Amino acid sequence: MKNLDSIFWAYILGWAIFFGFFVSIAKRSNDLRAEVDRLKRSLGNSQEK
Amino acid sequence: MAKRVLLGAAAVLLVIAAAYASFFVAPEERTMGVLQRIFYFHVSCAWAGLTAFSIGFLTNLLYVWKRKDKYDWLGVSCAEVGVAFTTVVLISGPIWAKPAWGIYWTWDARLTSTFILWLLYIAYLLLRTLIEEPDRRALLSALFGIFAFIDVPIVFGAIRWWRTQHPAPVIMGGPNSGLAPGMRGTFFFAVFAMHILMWFLISERYSLEKMRSDVELLRQEAEAT
Amino acid sequence: MGLLSNAAALLSKEVRTEFRSRELLSTTIVFVLIVVVLFSFTFDPTTSESHRFGPGLLWLAFLFAASLMLQTCFLREQVNDTLSALRLAVSDPFAIFLAKIGANTLFLLLTELLMLPVFAALFNVSFRGQLPGILLAFFLGSLGISVAGTALAAISAQARMRELLLPLLLLPLLAPILVASTEVTVSLMAPEPFMQWKGIGFLVVFDVVFLTALWLFGEYLLEE
Numbered sequence: 001m002k003n004l005d006s007i008f009w010a011y012i013l014g015w016a017i018f019f020g021f022f023v024s025i026a027k028r029s030n031d032l033r034a035e036v037d038r039l040k041r042s043l044g045n046s047q048e049k
Numbered sequence: 050m051a052k053r054v055l056l057g058a059a060a061v062l063l064v065i066a067a068a069y070a071s072f073f074v075a076p077e078e079r080t081m082g083v084l085q086r087i088f089y090f091h092v093s094c095a096w097a098g099l100t101a102f103s104i105g106f107l108t109n110l111l112y113v114w115k116r117k118d119k120y121d122w123l124g125v126s127c128a129e130v131g132v133a134f135t136t137v138v139l140i141s142g143p144i145w146a147k148p149a150w151g152i153y154w155t156w157d158a159r160l161t162s163t164f165i166l167w168l169l170y171i172a173y174l175l176l177r178t179l180i181e182e183p184d185r186r187a188l189l190s191a192l193f194g195i196f197a198f199i200d201v202p203i204v205f206g207a208i209r210w211w212r213t214q215h216p217a218p219v220i221m222g223g224p225n226s227g228l229a230p231g232m233r234g235t236f237f238f239a240v241f242a243m244h245i246l247m248w249f250l251i252s253e254r255y256s257l258e259k260m261r262s263d264v265e266l267l268r269q270e271a272e273a274t
Numbered sequence: 275m276g277l278l279s280n281a282a283a284l285l286s287k288e289v290r291t292e293f294r295s296r297e298l299l300s301t302t303i304v305f306v307l308i309v310v311v312l313f314s315f316t317f318d319p320t321t322s323e324s325h326r327f328g329p330g331l332l333w334l335a336f337l338f339a340a341s342l343m344l345q346t347c348f349l350r351e352q353v354n355d356t357l358s359a360l361r362l363a364v365s366d367p368f369a370i371f372l373a374k375i376g377a378n379t380l381f382l383l384l385t386e387l388l389m390l391p392v393f394a395a396l397f398n399v400s401f402r403g404q405l406p407g408i409l410l411a412f413f414l415g416s417l418g419i420s421v422a423g424t425a426l427a428a429i430s431a432q433a434r435m436r437e438l439l440l441p442l443l444l445l446p447l448l449a450p451i452l453v454a455s456t457e458v459t460v461s462l463m464a465p466e467p468f469m470q471w472k473g474i475g476f477l478v479v480f481d482v483v484f485l486t487a488l489w490l491f492g493e494y495l496l497e498e
Contacts (some may be wrong), residue, residue, distance in 0.1 A: 010144040168446040179433040207450035
């Protein structure tokens with residue numbers, strides 16, 4: 001049924017957008033966390049000096 | 050951490066349940082048949098988007114008044130989540146319209162106004178990328194957010210009036226007009242589910258923004274030493 | 275000195291500065307003319323339908339011109355660093371906005387009134403006897419464009435890419451102005467002209483809402 005196709009695509013695309021948004025947040029969070037570790041390490045090093 | 054996972058899981062489960070209800074619980078609509086079922090998804094996304102923008106508006110006001118960073122973080126989170134939901138509305142609409150009307154887009158009042166709403170908040174997000182200084186960015190984007198939000202009812206009203214002057218096919222009869230009792234339950238459940246999803250996405254985005262701000266402070270500390 | 279007398283003094287300064295060189299007005303008028311001429315290539319302006327499409331294109335031309343004209347709104351103060359002096363000189367920062375809105379509305383109105391007969395001639399549209407109504411629509415529309423435009427110019431002046439940013443912020447915001455002004459103007463230029471009071475109503479609502487918003491939040495726009 002053609003109409004079911006349209007509904008299927010609407011749901012899939014919609015959920016893909018929400019999922020993509022969530023994944024982008026998660027990725028940016030991970031990158032930030034890595035940078036926090038890097039910064040904390042370099043701060044730790046400079047404090048030891 | 051556990052709270053976040055719980056909220057995320059709840060959001061996913063509720064959204065799946067709402068989809069199930071849309072297909073297997075709600076009665077079939079007389080004129081449009083199975084195609085009408087997209088309505089539960091399309092309209093509940095629209096409402097959640099508007100809720101996100103409304104919360105954003107309140108946080109914009111609070112930022113201008115109190116100047117606390119958390120209101121700025123909440124503001125941008127609400128705007129981004131609102132744009133995400135509105136994007137889904139703008140995509141599901143045409144997918145519905147094509148089999149129903151044979152055309153992808155129709156400049157019907159609600160869809161047109163939603164498009165402008167979307168453009169306004171894209172402009173808000175672009176504005177934020179063009180101001181580097183964090184306090185300035187927070188204040189100016191909050192002010193633009195306020196102007197954008199108060200414009201929204203005027204946009205919807207003016208375009209609806211314009212459409213009465215130049216009638217065109219209406220995509221959805223009207224969510225609250227002629228909603229049969231069996232449909233009402235499914236509809237409000239879908240609205241509830243989308244709002245939980247909205248809450249989850251906003252809180253995730255908020256955590257990211259808060260982390261960004263902490264990192265910025267750390268970065269400045271590292272440069273100072 | 276009261277708010278209005280402050281605003282009036284600043285307004286006369288803005289107008290006098292512009293009329294010394296008239297460069298803003300002349301470039302704006304020529305720009306509208308260019309846009310109108312280019313629009314004529316996109317449809318046949320001599321058909322009887324030109325009174326249906328023409329006013330919309332005319333208002334689009336006004337909107338584009340305004341979003342360029344408003345770029346300079348705070349530029350002079352920025353370049354010469356006079357904004358803080360201006361803020362000290364007046365007790366209510368809203369006076370600064372009132373003056374700029376007044377000036378911008380005036381410049382836009384002058385442009386529109388100069389373009390009206392040119393447009394009517396080029397597109398074979400008649401506005402005989404409808405001048406008061408058209409004046410009202412032009413005034414309310416220009417006021418709305420100026421209020422929103424001045425506020426957003428204050429924002430974009432503090433950001434990067436301001437030449438592109440101002441239209442980006444302004445044009446979606448002005449959608450109601452475009453819709454209502456076009457509708458009113460189309461009705462006044464129709465073969466059987468009539469006044470669309472509902473359209474005027476929307477223009478008034480927009481103007482009042484945004485003037486109020488600017489009165490409430492204007493001082494934050496000028497914060498240093």
